[in-house]
Amino acid sequence: xxxxxxxxxxxxxxxxxxxxxxxxxxxxxxxxxxxxxxxxxxxxxxxxxxxxxxxxxxxxxxxxxxxxxxxxxxxxxxxxxxxxxxxxxxxxxxxxxxxxxxxxxxxxxxxxxxxxxxxxxxxxxxxxxxxxxxxxxxxxxxxx
Ligand SMILES: CC(C)(COP(=O)(O)OP(=O)(O)OC[C@H]1O[C@@H](n2cnc3c(N)ncnc32)[C@H](O)[C@@H]1OP(=O)(O)O)[C@@H](O)C(=O)NCCC(=O)NCCS
Numbered sequence: 127x128x129x130x131x132x133x134x135x136x137x138x139x140x141x142x143x144x145x146x147x148x149x150x151x152x153x154x155x156x157x158x159x160x161x162x163x164x165x166x167x168x169x170x171x172x173x174x175x176x177x178x179x180x181x182x183x184x185x186x187x188x189x190x191x192x193x194x195x196x197x198x199x200x201x202x203x204x205x206x207x208x209x210x211x212x213x214x215x216x217x218x219x220x221x222x223x224x225x226x227x228x229x230x231x232x233x234x235x236x237x238x239x240x241x242x243x244x245x246x247x248x249x250x251x252x253x254x255x256x257x258x259x260x261x262x263x264x265x266x267x268x269x270x
Pocket of ligand 1: 149150197198199200201204205206207208209210211212232233234236237239240241244
């Protein structure tokens with residue numbers, strides 16, 4: 127089936143909120159994605175099948191040469207068909223054309239093959255703190 131890859135496309139808040147909830151297995155919460163992306167992200171990429179958003183990723187920006195990938199999400203019924211790799215590579219290409227020099231991502235260990243082999247990232251040391259877990263043992267799982 128043919129696919130349609132788009133970067134910096136007009137985002138439908140409800141559609142992206144639903145995809146994110148499905149991909150990250152949390153309840154549906156409406157998120158003002160379009161406004162957030164315009165304000166905080168250097169670029170974003172999505173894959174559409176027959177008009178349906180099936181994959182998404184965006185990169186927040188430091189205003190200089192660094193961008194950070196977040197929220198890589200593929201619909202459950204579309205996984206392991208190359209969608210995730212394509213949206214990440216499309217985003218990285220757009221970031222390169224925009225003059226970004228460093229693209230960062232962090233991820234859980236089981237996604238090493240995805241980010242390293244399918245998306246081309248090299249290994250690095252990274253750190254993460256969850257500041258919303260005050261008074262409990264901090265959880266350092268990546269959710270974006
Ligand atoms: C991670 C995710 C974006 C991958 O999307 P996808 O479209 O299924 O990935 P691709 O089809 O492009 O995968 C390419 C390769 O990456 C690896 N890979 C992908 N998903 C994997 C997984 N869950 N576990 C291990 N390896 C994986 C495989 O080597 C795969 O090739 P193969 O299918 O020939 O074995 C998708 O599973 C998802 O949305 N997960 C939930 C949200 C999430 O965890 N996002 C990442 C946050 S850091």
